[in-house]
Amino acid sequence: MKKIIFAASAVAVFAATAGAASAAPVETTININAQVDSKCGISANASSIALGDITGANAKVKSTVTEDIAQKLTDAKVIAFCNAPNSTVKVERAVLARVGATGTSLTSGGFAQFVRYNLDTSINGLALDSTSTDGGTVVADRFGGHDSAGSTATHVQFAKAAVNGTAVASSNGSSETATNWSSLTDRRLAAGDYTGYVTVELTPAS
Secondary structure, eight states: OHHHHHHHHHHHHHHHHHHHHHOOOOOOOOOOOOOOOOOEEEEOSOSOOOOOOOBOTTSSBOTTHHHHHHHHHHHTOOEEEESSTTEEEEEEEEEEEETTOOSSSOBGGGBBOEEEOOEEEEETTEEEEETTSSSOEEESSOBOOSOOTTOGGGBEEEEEOTTTOSOEEEOOOSSTTOSOOOOOTTOOBOSSOEEEEEEEEEEOOO
């Protein structure tokens, strides 16, 4: 009798186990959709640079002024990025102007009071924009994907422009950032403090 009861119990356990093993799992899938907007960003480690006297003993512009500006701007570690192709980069330079200068012509004694120069810019070997041309440049590639201030690959590099890059005494530009400033290589500069600026503007691709 005990054996019969035991056998019956074993059959019941086996049946329960078999039923559990044969049950099919059920599931549902929920898809996730997201996006990353087209964005650009820029920062710099400095808001100003100092050049000192930009003339030689003859009061004419030193031949190395543009290179000096470019190096100091590069040292300012301008970090830029655009995460979509075909974003626009616009780099503008304001000519160096004597503080207190009025108009855009020569000052008394025939001295110049403006200095024209131009810069080309790049990042990690990718050309961005030049101040030698009006307007911005549509850059076909993304740039600045590595967020590291310590990597030169993230820094905008400045160099003397291939076109009208050499700093010269100048006059008669239509605006401080215009490309039509003259080249007065035979003029000395009037004494005084000179100021200017460089602006880098990024517009995300649409």
